Amino acid sequence: MAHPCHTLAVDTQYATVRPRGRAVRVTISLVVVALVTATTFWGGDDFFPFAPFKMYSSSMELDGWAGSTRVEAVNEEGERFKLTEAATGFRRAELEGQKSRFIENPALLEYIAQAYENTNPDKPEIVTVEIIERRYRLEDGHQTGEVTEVVEAAYTREGADA
Amino acid sequence: MTRYVNGFFFTPVALGRVAAMRFLAGLFVWIEWWAYKPFIIQHRFLPEDLYQPLLIGRVLPIPAPNYWIVTGTLAVCLAAALPVMFGYRPRLFGWILFIAYFEWMLIYNSYGKVDHASFGFMVLLLVLCMMPAARWGDREHVSERVGWGFNLVQIAVVCTYFLSTWSKFRYGGFDWADSGVFTWAIIRRGTVFSDWMLDFPQLLTAAQWGMVAFELLTPLVLFVYPWKRIQYAIIAFFYAFHVAIFAALTISFLPHLFAMACFLPLERVDPKDLARRARAKLKGRKGSPDQHERGGTDPELTATG
Numbered sequence: 529m530a531h532p533c534h535t536l537a538v539d540t541q542y543a544t545v546r547p548r549g550r551a552v553r554v555t556i557s558l559v560v561v562a563l564v565t566a567t568t569f570w571g572g573d574d575f576f577p578f579a580p581f582k583m584y585s586s587s588m589e590l591d592g593w594a595g596s597t598r599v600e601a602v603n604e605e606g607e608r609f610k611l612t613e614a615a616t617g618f619r620r621a622e623l624e625g626q627k628s629r630f631i632e633n634p635a636l637l638e639y640i641a642q643a644y645e646n647t648n649p650d651k652p653e654i655v656t657v658e659i660i661e662r663r664y665r666l667e668d669g670h671q672t673g674e675v676t677e678v679v680e681a682a683y684t685r686e687g688a689d690a
Numbered sequence: 691m692t693r694y695v696n697g698f699f700f701t702p703v704a705l706g707r708v709a710a711m712r713f714l715a716g717l718f719v720w721i722e723w724w725a726y727k728p729f730i731i732q733h734r735f736l737p738e739d740l741y742q743p744l745l746i747g748r749v750l751p752i753p754a755p756n757y758w759i760v761t762g763t764l765a766v767c768l769a770a771a772l773p774v775m776f777g778y779r780p781r782l783f784g785w786i787l788f789i790a791y792f793e794w795m796l797i798y799n800s801y802g803k804v805d806h807a808s809f810g811f812m813v814l815l816l817v818l819c820m821m822p823a824a825r826w827g828d829r830e831h832v833s834e835r836v837g838w839g840f841n842l843v844q845i846a847v848v849c850t851y852f853l854s855t856w857s858k859f860r861y862g863g864f865d866w867a868d869s870g871v872f873t874w875a876i877i878r879r880g881t882v883f884s885d886w887m888l889d890f891p892q893l894l895t896a897a898q899w900g901m902v903a904f905e906l907l908t909p910l911v912l913f914v915y916p917w918k919r920i921q922y923a924i925i926a927f928f929y930a931f932h933v934a935i936f937a938a939l940t941i942s943f944l945p946h947l948f949a950m951a952c953f954l955p956l957e958r959v960d961p962k963d964l965a966r967r968a969r970a971k972l973k974g975r976k977g978s979p980d981q982h983e984r985g986g987t988d989p990e991l992t993a994t995g
Contacts, residue, residue, distance in 0.1 A: 541830065541831060541832070542702065542831075542832055542833075543702075543822075543831070543832070543833035543834060543835055543836070544834050545700055545834045545835055545838065549835075550696075550699070550700065553699065553700075553835075553838045554699055556842070557699060557838075557841070557842050557845060560813070560842065560845070560846070561845060561849065564809070564846075564849050564853060565849075565853060568853040568856050568857055568860070569856065569860060573744070573799075573804035574744055574745045575744075575745055576744045576745070576746065576795075576796075576799055576804050577746075577792075577795070577808075577809060577812055579804045579806060580806075580853070580857045580860070580861075581806040581809070581849070581850055581853050581854035581857050582806065582854070582857040582858075582860075582861055583805070583806055583807075583854065583941075584858075584871055584875055585854065585857040585858040585860070585861040585862050585866070586861050586862050586871065587861075587862035587863050587865060587866050587869035587871060588869045588870035588871045588873065588874040589869065589870060590868075590869060590870045590873075590891070592870075594870065594873060594874040594877050596877060596878050613728055613729060613732075614728040614732075616732075616735075616736075617728060617729070617732025617733055617734070617735045617736055618736060618740065618801065619729055619801075619803060621802075621803040622740075622801040622802040622803045623802070624802075624803070625742075625801075625802025625803045626740070626742065626801075626802035636739070639736075639737040639739045639740050640740075642737045643735050643736050643737060643740070646735035646736075646737075647732065647735045664877055666870055666873060668891065669870050669873055669891025669892075669894070669895070670888075670889075670891055671873075671877075671888060
């Protein structure tokens, strides 16, 4: 904050920046650009706020499967329903970001059940949580209409018979 | 050349824009928590084990969010945003807002997904902390320091576009634009405005190429700074682009849109003057009194008389 030019009175008609202040400021601008450029090419999300701007940056095969992930739950009363963002506070993108963790260790899905119960303390508790991916077949960019669903990770609370 | 470079970083900006941007920044903080619901604020219910701290969250002693940390951070953001909006001790409350908002962003981004719409907005909050107190419609006082601050925000806004194409090349490969990424995006979150496009994959491929071209060309908006009309036209195009993206995919980029407003000559907006003129119009007196009152705030007139 100790910019050399701050000694200048604020209430002048035209506030200039002296040469040293200019050098400092241009350096700051260049450092910001350098940092955010560097993490675009070498860094990762971890360096937030200097993180790569990678929304929708992945490629999708024109011939292949386009996936759409969702989470479903079964509660104590045997009702199956979709666990939406509103129901848990955990976004689909966040789930996808941590998906490898859940696939590796499905017991972690317990935490999603907890998030649901914290958000909805009055509703029946959840016994089963599943990550399901719906895959749409694409050929040459067109949907063929062929759809499959894959349960990628499933967790059922111990003692529950679901 | 030196003059062009100097002008690039230090084109003076009237302080009226500072007041307007403070208002918009605070307004956005008030809009965001509500507009993004259930997300962000709902993170207060997430168990600690879903928290994936970012580097900065591990280096600094920042605790894992819980119910009270999330709620408290929001409360501080909202409380600090009000004085910033209305120019009361704007630097002091600006710093409080910046720090609280940064924590809010850590709560936002520490659960497995980092979004990139807020970069420009965070830079905006930071530079606003360092700018002097200002009042709406002030075109009399101009400052190179303020000009530099807004230039940095503008650079951040442009980086958000320009570097995102390089991210696409990095993560999606150079054939990103030939892939089915828009098809996938529309399957995931299409609307009535975009679902029909699924039947025209060539159109989507063209749109992907258009996107890459558009993003790579965005730095132009900085370099045309001596020609304000061209610059404003490009900014208008940017806003139109985001309207289209929102219609197609309901992705809003709201904080980015607020930060981008600092390209615009908002110092020309003076709510008090507008209210005065509206009142005068209502009373049917459009003539001399209105002119006379306006003379007090119009720099061109004060300069000569």
